[in-house]
Amino acid sequence: MTSPARSAVHPSLPLPTRAVMLLGILVLVGLVYSWLINWRTTDVEWWFVPWLEHIIQHGAKASLEAPLRVQIEGVNGFANYSPPYLYLLALASTASGWLSPFILVKLVSITGALFCAGCIYYLIRALASPGVALLGAAGSLLLPSVALNGPAWGQTDMIWSALAALVVAYALRERWAAMMLAFGMAVAFKLQAVFIAPFLLHMVLSRRVSPRYFLLPALSYALMMLPAWLAGRPAWDLATVYLEQAGAYHWLSMNAPNPWSFVQFTRLVSYETGVVLGSIAAVLVALVLGAWSVRWRRLHGSDLLLLAVVIAAAMPYVLPKMHERYFFLADILAFSLAVCRPRPWTIAAAVAIQLGSVGAYASHMLSFTLGKYLGALLIGAALALLLHHLWLALRPRRAAGALSSSRLA
Template identity: 75%
Template structure:
């Protein structure tokens, strides 16, 4: 079948992708990681032994060989483990962890589809969304590692998707739900600030993220966990590690390796720089052109890559949102530079993953350089979109493939 015929029948492409997904995921589900074996699987066993209510009422104390501590993930993840624990007659605790992780990958693909439908043709959106399941960082995060960055990143992608559609209430609710699942969702906050200010979202809608967060914590509160603990669940996580970089592909990996500054100085300096960058991207861009369509997605990609690149104390997985948004931008605006950005960020993330999973130390340093190069490209094209630079002839093309009816 020639290329034109294949493009005319996206069902073939979709079927091919799904076959590859099943084969690749099935072959990797047995991969053992310390997170799954030392923490997540024991959490599931605790839930099975003590019951869901008792496991949600207080942080679970886990003591296994190689690890000793409390379950410090936000309650929504524990809800998913509790749900998976109902399959204890058929799956091991480790298998249930991987089940949740793969379900998160499918959820993320659905969120990417919703985002792509705002900018791309239906067939393109469907096939490309399925393609996210084959992204290297998706495969390494879910079936290999057993992690669920797919869920908070998927919810953050919905923030962008609802913004593109002008659905402000849904946008704010999605943000609150994302933050309730994982604090790293705050990376998209500058984008939210830009949208709220430039679109003049009504003040009456601004409490919605808090309501969504509270709703996500409600089952744990009903189980008996104090409301104050649920409101401050991330404070304990902030002081867990005293490292400027946890294999994150950002400049702090170099600072930490060369011991250029103390931990305290690095945290203070990095946080200050990140806040300034967040304000610049979220507020200063309002002085120029109002961003629409794929240009608004470009802003989201730039923010999602900039925040973990400047922040200290980042982990290897925290560029996952940038991974999927850069991929979505390359699908909606297929240019050489968007494809280059998606590839560079993806390779940068993979470098960080292999630093942890395969103990390939150089991966995070190579990743930092690759993502730094992607950021330079993104900032240049964001300046073009804002009218701060004069566009070259190669930059003057239709903004996106298809359009969401307004």
């Protein structure tokens, strides 16, 4: 099991200094979030607030059992988010007598950001000291993508990404049952959590995970859907909740900072062809990153976290139909790697991925169209850098094996 003793690479800071830094970060978080919470977005005003108002008016049970048609082509159910998000809105509705639906939706997102920070702490703590992990977790709240995704945009990518980060954190601690359960919970919250699936493939093929754990993701997914089922939603609808979302948008890129933005702009291929090609590319990338690396070396510690960062950035980079927010997991994992393993290349990669995401956010939130294209170039450069260092992490044992073979010959 990985030891937190790896934190020795960080310079030691006196306790009073760490306390002052932590206090300063939290004060700054309060100021930034209180300013951003009033930012109006179409997602909040056209979607989340009406959903919350429906829950307030009809009650949680009725809102979960009776689908409400929404005005987007291809989406025929109540909301196009899975039930776990609706549970959070139902919980927030209990405070509707004191706060407006708009503020309640934003507070749900801010709570998600705090939950994400807690999961980042747990992840970093697997490789670093408590002080480093605490400052890193607090600092994550000031990442531009976190501040924009939560208090500004009112989105929920922090939650599924936090659960996916727990998958990596549990793997670092060799807590295999918890790792599989966290994956099921993440997928239940949002389908994009499958981006981390090649990481699980690596863990399974490296023979670290017993087959007796293989059904745990399905179990935790089912448990996450249980309240909606008890409210009256058919089990089949809950099992296939994401199939309906797949046909909601017919664009190869939704401002995503990946090559499909260029393909869509230049109209190189049709939507149907792009979906097929992108899906094939994603499967190949998943197999290469998840299975091929096992042939060479069983990764541990920060090298294992490096693999997770590469996977989290590569999957939305090659997949079509991605939104600008879908690099959020890569944002927080790259940041965590830079905190745990502060090197020029880890910091450069984390900054490039963060700027790439912010560029894509600007395309949506500020109509800065160029942002997604610049973001695609930045994240592509970060991926190349990370892949180079992953290759270096995998290469030594291969070279040692070849040397051993030559000696035997």
